[in-house]
Structure formats: structure tokens, C-alpha cells
Amino acid sequence: MTNPFKPTAGMTPPVLVGRQHDLDDFSYALDDGVGAPGRLMYITGARGVGKTVMLNALGNVARQRDWLVIDETAENGFMQRLIDALRKPKHLINAVKLPSASMGVPGTPFDATVALGSVELAGQEHALDFRQAMGDRLDKLEKKQRGILITLDEVQASSLDEMRSLATAVQHLIREQRNIAFVFAGLPSMVEDVVNDKVLTFLRRAERRHLGDVPLEEVRNAFKETITANGLTTDEATLDMLAAATNGYPFMIQLVGYWTWRAADGREDGPSGVLTSGDAENGIARAKLKLGDMVHGPALDSLSPVARDYLLAMAQDDGPSSTRDVARRLERDAGYANVYRTQLIKEDIIYATGYGYVDFKLPYLRDYLREHGAYHQMRRTLEAGD
Ligand SMILES: Nc1ncnc2c1ncn2[C@@H]1O[C@H](COP(=O)(O)OP(=O)(O)O)[C@@H](O)[C@H]1O
Ligand SMILES: [Mg+2]
Structure with missing residues (x-):
């Protein structure tokens, strides 16, 4: 018998548990018309909480309404990939032209100038090209009451420049009252960097969905x-x-x-x-x-050595840990320890159970640390020796 469960990142589960409310809100925003607040959204939460799956589900909500949905991951070059996806038929013609363009004279000063200039201009150009490409597609889609949803997964610090181009363009499109929706997802601290970026202030108005446990x-x-x-x-x-x-x-x-x-x-x-x-x-x-x-x-690999130590210090307790005890075990003062407490809470790895107490939020992390603690301790010693 085929196993119906899907323990693979990004795979849609047999039953999407506990997220109906979010899907309903998004349906409402799409039906509510241009400019509805829920059409600009960001999704955060710990690894494995279901961010990618949620983007897929929101995409389906839009597809049911016959919208054009473009899913991208915020890795280097995503703006160009979005533009290409929007211009699909034209894109093929561009691809044919490409080889002759590169047949010029490689390595000449002319090439160097082009390369340098393109780095500086890329951001603005991308924003303009993207707006143009969106506009062209929307001109046709909107006549049939259709729109475009863009989902962008795994937003991270390194994608900030391109996020700026994308956000500028999206902001313009919203102002022009185009029929669009834009949803992006990432780990809590990553997304926070993006939303707090000065250039991207308008993203603060985006609806935040902080995904957590389901009932x-x-x-x-x-x-x-x-x-x-x-x-x-x-x-x-x-x-x-x-x-x-x-x-x-x-x-x-x-x-x-x-x-x-x-x-x-x-x-x-x-x-x-x-x-x-x-x-x-x-x-x-x-x-x-x-x-x-x-x-x-x-999750542990992506943390700083001190944050890992903080967790190891917590794992000595069978239940919630006193932040004071943790600081003592780390042989640090409370202020220093608090920096890591705050960081770990932000990442959804621990949570405050009451005043001065924290506990693990990711299930079974305590057991894992107890079993693998020695290994993490050793690696830290190695890192310190670098
Ligand atoms: N609401 C949900 N109900 C049941 N399973 C889910 C749900 N959300 C996610 N999953 C499952 O959890 C795993 C991780 O989901 P994923 O979207 O990749 O998480 P994230 O992108 O937050 O790391 C996948 O196997 C997925 O099928
Ligand atoms: Mg994911």
C-alpha cells in the first residue's frame, strides 16, 4: 500500500491540519478586490512548521480563481527568473538571441564596462522590467477579472537587494491598483531583517502569519x-x-x-x-x-556557538529552565545570557513560560540535545580553536 504521509520539506500533506482559517482569510482578500490588506502577506515560523506548504496552499486558492500564480525561491537571480516567467513566450525569443550577443569580442574593454554597469543598474532595471512585465500580463488578465499572485519562499538576508527591487515594483503596482497579491515566507529573523529594512517600510503593512503548533x-x-x-x-x-x-x-x-x-x-x-x-x-x-x-x-547548525550553549544549559533541566540558572551554567551575567534568550525566542526554538523561565518550543529538542550534547560541545571547542 502506498504510504499516504509526506515527511518531505515542501510536500503537501494528505490533510493540511489547522490552517483553514488562514486559507479563508486569503480567499476573502482575493474576492474583496484590489487593495485588500490580506493580499500582501508574509509567513514566518520555525523549520518544519509548514511555511512552504502554506505558500502552495495559498497558490491553490488563487489558481481556483483562475489567477496566474508564480512561485519562486529567493535565491540569487530570482528577479530575472520572475521576469522570465512573466514573459514566457517572449522569453523563448530572448533565449535564441542570447548566443549571438555573447559572440561579440570577449574580454575587450567594452565587455568590461557592460559587466560593471550591469551590476549597478541591475536593481533598478529589474524593478522596471518586472513592473513592465507584470503590467503587460495584467493588461490582458484583468479584462477577465484575473490577477497575478507571486509567492517567494526562503527569504534570507542575502536576498535583501533583490527584495528591494521586487518590493519597490510591488509597491508601485499596488498604487496603480493592479489586481495582484504577493506573499513571502522565511524564518522569523530573516523575514524580520527584510521587513525592518528602511527601503522596504511599506512591507510592514503586510499581514504577518506566524505559523505555530496546530491543535x-x-x-x-x-x-x-x-x-x-x-x-x-x-x-x-x-x-x-x-x-x-x-x-x-x-x-x-x-x-x-x-x-x-x-x-x-x-x-x-x-x-x-x-x-x-x-x-x-x-x-x-x-x-x-x-x-x-x-x-x-x-536548526542547531544555523545558531551561534553561544546560542547552542544556551540550549545545552537548558537541556540539563527536565522542565522549564530559570534564565538565572542558565546564565550561571554559562558562567555569564544575566544581560549577556538575555541576548541569546531573546534570539532563541525570536527563532521559535524556545519560549518564555513565565517570568524568568524558558522552555523548548521545538518538540523533542531537549532529548536530542541530551543525546547529542557532547557532540555539539566538541564542535564548539573545535570552532573556538580555529
Ligand atoms: N498544516 C499541516 N498539516 C500537516 N502536515 C503539514 C502541515 N504543514 C506542513 N506539514 C508537513 O510538514 C513538513 C514540513 O513542511 P514545510 O512546508 O516544508 O515546512 P517549512 O517550509 O516551514 O520548513 C512537510 O512534510 C509537510 O507535509
Ligand atoms: Mg520551507
Whole structure:
């Protein structure tokens, strides 16, 4: 039997849990007409919380309305890729012309000037070309009440220059009352850098969707629906167990589902066609291991050594940690430790449980740190020796 769960970044899950409200708001914004506030939006949240999947789902909302949807990732050169996508038929003609242009005289001073100038002009030119390309497409689409949605994923600090060009153009298009929507997504601190950029002040007016945990009740229903719709049966207690193991963290829903399904499907002994509590135990254990490789590892890698130490110091506690104890364990004063506390909260890795207390937000991170703590400590020692 095909495993219905999708524990892969960016893969649309069998049931999109807990996000109906966001989709409804976006539908409303599209139907509300030009200039509706929800048409300019940014999505943040920790790794694996479902940002990419959300962009796909919003794209589908627009496609249902027959909009043109262009999905891009904010890697180097995305402005040009957007322009190309908008000018698809023309783009083919450009591609044919390209070789003859580069057949000039390579390495001559003329080439050098062109190259230098193009670096400086690229930003403005891109903004203008993009506006032009959007305008041309919209002229035709708007006659049929259609619009254009642009989604931009993985916004990061390095894309700031191009984000500026894009945002300037989008701002103009909004002012010209064109039928557009623009949604971008990234990790909380990345997106914050972009939104706080002086040039991009208008993005502060964008609606922010900070994605977090989804309700366990909905997780449970999603398990029930997915398991039974795909040909297995299970009991209520097992469903409770599966739901609880996810902590409402979207990536974990798919991991737990996938590995439990695999345990049930691949079992040689016992009842077939039934997903048992034993399968669930098995699957949950595998899911935790995978979560470490796929989420905890990369999340820790992207942190500074002191931020990692902060987490290691927290992992010594079985529940919420006193920020004072953490500072003491780090052998630092409270002010210094607080910088890292703030940073980790912003990244959705920890949260404040009450005054002076913090706890882990990413599920099972404490266990992961306890198991891999020595390794991270060692790496830090290596880094310090560089
Ligand atoms: N609302 C949701 N319900 C169920 N599974 C989800 C949901 N959102 C995301 N997922 C699953 O979680 C995983 C991570 O989603 P993704 O969109 O790649 O996260 P992000 O872009 O925030 O890192 C994928 O396997 C996806 O299928
Ligand atoms: Mg993503």
C-alpha cells in the first residue's frame, strides 16, 4: 500500500491540519478586490512548521480563481527568473538571441564596462522590467477579472537587494491598483531583517502569519481520516497516542504518520490491515530519530556557538529552565545570557513560560540535545580553536 504521509520539506500533506482559517482569510482578500490588506502577506515560523506548504496552499486558492500564480525561491537571480516567467513566450525569443550577443569580442574593454554597469543598474532595471512585465500580463488578465499572485519562499538576508527591487515594483503596482497579491515566507529573523529594512517600510503593512503548533484534536482527526481512507483501521487509544507524540508540530505529524504506517504495512506477524499500538510505538521512535536529523540538526547548525550553549544549559533541566540558572551554567551575567534568550525566542526554538523561565518550543529538542550534547560541545571547542 502506498504510504499516504509526506515527511518531505515542501510536500503537501494528505490533510493540511489547522490552517483553514488562514486559507479563508486569503480567499476573502482575493474576492474583496484590489487593495485588500490580506493580499500582501508574509509567513514566518520555525523549520518544519509548514511555511512552504502554506505558500502552495495559498497558490491553490488563487489558481481556483483562475489567477496566474508564480512561485519562486529567493535565491540569487530570482528577479530575472520572475521576469522570465512573466514573459514566457517572449522569453523563448530572448533565449535564441542570447548566443549571438555573447559572440561579440570577449574580454575587450567594452565587455568590461557592460559587466560593471550591469551590476549597478541591475536593481533598478529589474524593478522596471518586472513592473513592465507584470503590467503587460495584467493588461490582458484583468479584462477577465484575473490577477497575478507571486509567492517567494526562503527569504534570507542575502536576498535583501533583490527584495528591494521586487518590493519597490510591488509597491508601485499596488498604487496603480493592479489586481495582484504577493506573499513571502522565511524564518522569523530573516523575514524580520527584510521587513525592518528602511527601503522596504511599506512591507510592514503586510499581514504577518506566524505559523505555530496546530491543535491536537485536529491532528487526531487528520490521522483518523488519512489512515482509514487509505485502507487501514486503528483504535481510539492508538489515535490518541499518535496525536500526542506530534506535539502539534506539523513536520512531526508526517514523520509519525509515515513511520507508523510503515511499521503496520511491513509487519510480518500479527493482524494485517490494522495499525496497532505496537506499530505506533515503533513509528514514534523512528519519527523522533528522523526529526533530529531533519530539523534539530539543521536548526542547531544555523545558531551561534553561544546560542547552542544556551540550549545545552537548558537541556540539563527536565522542565522549564530559570534564565538565572542558565546564565550561571554559562558562567555569564544575566544581560549577556538575555541576548541569546531573546534570539532563541525570536527563532521559535524556545519560549518564555513565565517570568524568568524558558522552555523548548521545538518538540523533542531537549532529548536530542541530551543525546547529542557532547557532540555539539566538541564542535564548539573545535570552532573556538580555529
Ligand atoms: N498544516 C499541516 N498539516 C500537516 N502536515 C503539514 C502541515 N504543514 C506542513 N506539514 C508537513 O510538514 C513538513 C514540513 O513542511 P514545510 O512546508 O516544508 O515546512 P517549512 O517550509 O516551514 O520548513 C512537510 O512534510 C509537510 O507535509
Ligand atoms: Mg520551507
